[in-house]
Amino acid sequence: MSKQLILALSKGRILDETLPLLAEAGITPAEDLRASRKLLFDTNMPGVKLVVIRATDVPTYVQLGAADVGIAGKDVLLEHGAEGLYEPIDLEIARCRLMTAGVQGVEPARARLRVATKFVNVARRYYAAQGIQAEVIKLYGAMELAPMMNLADEIVDIVDTGNTLRANGMEPRELIAPISTRLVVNQAAMTMKHERIKPLLEGMRAAVARRRAA
Ligand code: PRT
Numbered sequence: 001m002s003k004q005l006i007l008a009l010s011k012g013r014i015l016d017e018t019l020p021l022l023a024e025a026g027i028t029p030a031e032d033l034r035a036s037r038k039l040l041f042d043t044n045m046p047g048v049k050l051v052v053i054r055a056t057d058v059p060t061y062v063q064l065g066a067a068d069v070g071i072a073g074k075d076v077l078l079e080h081g082a083e084g085l086y087e088p089i090d091l092e093i094a095r096c097r098l099m100t101a102g103v104q105g106v107e108p109a110r111a112r113l114r115v116a117t118k119f120v121n122v123a124r125r126y127y128a129a130q131g132i133q134a135e136v137i138k139l140y141g142a143m144e145l146a147p148m149m150n151l152a153d154e155i156v157d158i159v160d161t162g163n164t165l166r167a168n169g170m171e172p173r174e175l176i177a178p179i180s181t182r183l184v185v186n187q188a189a190m191t192m193k194h195e196r197i198k199p200l201l202e203g204m205r206a207a208v209a210r211r212r213a214a
């Protein structure tokens with residue numbers, strides 16, 4: 001097998017849960033990812049390399065074929081669009097929910113809602129589908145601050161325990177989508193590198209199934 005295989009991993013919280021799954025599928029980085037400032041890593045498997053990048057860049061790398069396989073949150077895939085990517089495995093890690101949220105006890109405005117979020121595409125689609133006219137404002141972080149500062153009426157953000165919302169006087173409202181981490185594959189690579197990708201998919205599926213059974 002001559003062709004090399006490049007896996008794009010999301011850095012941050014997803015990485016910590018991805019590495020044990022990859023190890024169970026037989027792939028371990030040749031060096032400690034967190035102790036290094038490098039971005040491209042060899043692994044124990046000849047011809048298999050890892051890149052560790054911003055989660056939001058993972059779908060782009062895989063879509064354009066710079067990476068063959070990627071691991072990213074469904075929230076990131078929904079926002080990107082992830083057109084032309086296969087999404088064969090739900091890794092069932094880093095689970096959370098994409099939700100709308102607003103200030104506790106305040107009736108949600110129903111006309112010309114201002115919504116702050118980093119998920120602008122998801123938000124536009126969601127409110128349009130609800131028949132709600134919304135002005136979507138792009139933020140890069142700390143969405144919870146926006147209603148408090150009178151920048152927005154609602155936010156669209158990731159919710160896990162809801163503690164972050166509550167600590168900022170907000171409440172979760174509508175569920176947009178349940179989220180977990182997905183393994184995605186470039187469509188051309190799925191065909192051209194099938195003999196390399198197939199055992200990886202089988203290994204990852206088996207690892208996920210073992211977790212579920214445990
Ligand atoms: O830092 P950067 O801008 O690069 O991205 P990031 O901070 O979003 O990355 P990171 O490392 O936090 O990982 C994000 C990915 O993990 C998301 O794309 C999700 O798929 C997944 N995930 C799972 C979460 C959470 N759980 C989560 N709780 N991502 C973010 N959160 C944050 C959320 O944004 C909010 O601030 O945690 C807070 C909510 O948690 P609770 O428990 O207070 O409700």
Ligand code: MG
Pocket residue numbers: 012
């Ligand atoms: Mg972060």
